[in-house]
Amino acid sequence: MSLVTKEIECSGETLKLTNSRVLYWQREKMLVLSDLHIGKTAHFRKAGIAIPSQVLHNDLKRLKNLIQHFDIETILIVGDLFHAEVNKDIQTFKEWKVQFEAKEWRLIKGNHDRLQLSIYEDLGIEIDKSFHERTPFRFVHDVNHCQEAIFCISGHTHPGVLIKGRGKQFIKLPCFQVSKSQLILPAFSEFTGLNTGCDDKGTICYAFTKTNLFEI
């Protein structure tokens, strides 16, 4: 996997999209990502569904590479850091996070983030209940918390695109959805589904693969 980036302009700011499912805001030295769903694979395993733990290890490895690659002060997670209950995956995350304690970690609570506040405090993560503003952007989990006239950056939907090939073949790829007033991030975790529905004509999708990032 090679890191591919693309710079786009939103509300006069330059944002760098990556094929590693994050965006980087250079001026604020901020890494923005969404929908990590840590604990999801363990949650499945507890229910008797065999999903390898490797999935989480891979996600964390990718995040580590990104934090080391860019010049970063803040890691902003726009929701769904954790998937469900406290389980071993969260312990793994906690141990992993120690190496980046000097950074500012912020989380805007997503619909999955229902753990006690003390758990986040314990992890050293600042919590925003429904949004976080840093001019000129408003960061939210779900677009319901967007406000008109402020460019909104969100997650939650796990956007994807459907690319049809010859015959009846098709592939689905994750993407960033960007319009005039908002940007929706792809889900960071690889163990997440994709929603390929997008009715809005004014939206540009930046889809990516392991080696490429392109506009659709």
Place this chain on the structure above:
Amino acid sequence: MKKAFKDTDGYGIIANWMAEKGNTPFDFQLQTWESYANNYSGVVVAPTGFGKTFSVFLAVVIDYLNNPDSHKKGLKLLWISPLRSLAKDLAKAMTAAVEEIGLDWTIEVRNGDTSQKDRRRQERLMPDVLLTTPETVHILFSQKNNSKFFKHLKCVAVDEWHELLGSKRGVLTELAITRLLSLTKDLKIWGITATIGNLEEAQNVLIPYDGFKTKMIVAKEKKKIEIVTVLPDDIEVLPWAGHMGTKMVSKIIPIIYANQTTLIFTNTRNQSEMWYQMILNEAPDLAGQLAIHHGSIDFTLRNWIEDSISDGLLKAVVCTSSLDLGVDFKPVDCVIQIGSAKGIARFMQRAGRSGHSPYEVSKIYFIPTHSLELIEAAALKQAVKEKRIEAREPMVMTFDVMIQFMVSLAVGEGFDSKKLYEMILRTHAFQFMTKDDWHWAIQFITQGGNTLNAYEEFHKVIKDDDGLYKVKSRRISMLHRMNIGAIVSDAMLKVKFFSGGYVGMVEEYFISKMKIGDHFILAGRVLEIVNIKDMTVFVKRSKSKSARAPSWLGGRLPLSSYLSQYLRIKLAESLEPKTSEKELKFLHPLISQQEKHSHIPRLDEFLVELIETKDGFHLFMYPFEGRLVHEVMAALIAFRLSQIKPLTFTIAMNDYGFELLCDQEIPIDESNVEQLLSKENLMDDVIGSINASEMASRKFRDIAVISGLVVQSQPGNRKNNKSLQSSSGLIFRVLEDYEPQNLLLRQAYTEVFNQQLEEVRLKAAFERISHSKIIIKHAKSFTPLSFPIKVDSLRQSLTSEDLDSRIKRIKNEVLRSTQI
């Protein structure tokens, strides 16, 4: 020996009882009773309507009457049938029989509809006869102390075995039987089946066990079938699929009026909704006497419709394969098949839905939806005459089903690994399973997968102190019980009226493409979407004229290989039809047009057409092997062509042939066509031409659900385990990355080759082509054979209005050019 049986009390009682009712047993019934009395197991092959139920059922009764002491209290006969609806009526008939005979047996049904109260009662004391489904037997296996239910079981009967064979439900049945054998002594196994192409095999799959005396009993009685092809008023020289429908409606109405009750079979739910509307528009009088029945209609509504058919309250029912099987509806005296039935067995089965009494003739009208289907009518007639019926291939090595079975047992009483391995090895489906496979399966349910990768907190099945493998978690047990079975439906949403009242179900896939305020047709009603919430679509009635009928996925069945063979024969003969073949005579204008501008392939020929139009360069080939094989062949030919010259193709196909469309001239001629159609390197080229991983991922969907990797959400169920939702595609990807040796993944690839690519059929087709003379024809415009394929491909990219005008335009162009 024979005399001895007829002298027994049991036989006497039954014979008297039948005589009182004015009946005498059919030969095959007598044979079954006697064989059963002589400790045989076996298979009964009989057409419907001749009392095949009573062959096996009364055999058990007679045995009981003759040896009452050898039968203990509790379950004696376990009756497994594929259909729930069948059980209810069978139980009624059996209860009536034992009451008249004067036997104190209880006969009960158990399936998903059985109330909690009745289930608990049955678990305290099993009835003498239990009618159930393969799934319910496995659910019984997942209960504590279930082996006591089957301790005194004497016979397991599998009804409609031909329906189960060839599917994973058949494997469920095999596994159920092998376990029952370990729970009771001297169990007899009997199957009841309609005629299929591989009866011997069907028996071997059901009873592969050592030490069994087996007998196949074939009824001499035959069902007479009368096939009437309804011809359109005029012939379309350029036919296209579906188009003739509207014109044919007026032909159906008199047939409906002339008969008491008519079943109108369509191939897809989508078509059934359309025909229901068309018939009502043509004959508004039928409102209230016309019903629609398919798998997505509310269960209680379907029951009501079935009861109404039985009571003779309905004139006609538009249906899909949902009524292929099931209760015998006495009033039904006529069947209409709309469009191709795609297979001989299915066509005969549908015909058999009318005229149920013995010796009554089954009447079936065939309504072609495009002119070429008239050739199919001629093919069907000949096939029925020659009784060439498709085989049902049993499934093997379906590890998803085995894993489910293992966990069911672990949820129930627990299992001993060695004993279970030997038990499963005895079945037909898993006779070639290796020790390694078994070891993997045990590891999969206990540790999640390969030991090298940690599967932390995974404790699905645990080896207990007593050495048995068990499920300890209540949650896992509950999730597993909900998931037992091998029928995987697409994610379905309930459709309810906003004001209350349940309409039916639609696929999530269909609804996901619609918005609130859109209209669609379901259960014959035009509905407007008001809201979508909790897996439920809330709707209100609408007067809108333009509404879409849901297209349910997987509605299109490919043509069976037997039927396609007859199709080729009939097409070859079509230039000189026999006088008796009115379909072919009627088609003559079309056939001669095809012969004049291109060619009619004879039996030893293979036709290739090259047509150049404004759209580009078209290549048509006509293997007549069914849609699925054509899809693969088209990709393969495109792949081989693109090795000559890099080209991009658009692919289209139907059951007769396929099209490759290209914007540049296609490099094919007499010099290289044999090379392109060569059977050399066939499978290598196929793998090169398709995205096998993508296809396997789609096949993995069912496997993931059956093996418990995906939790199916129950429509309308509040507890939909949302946090456990994931798509099988996602799990497929994760496993490909981290557990490539997973047997379930390998199974997905095997299923692609066996079912999707139909490897055997594909190879046979290329073998046949290699012996054929290849004829290349250049045509200036679309030919009668190519036109339907072209239209089908247009349909995919255009709305229906555009389609009509576009087709008209193409037709005009063709007619102009052929007149010159």
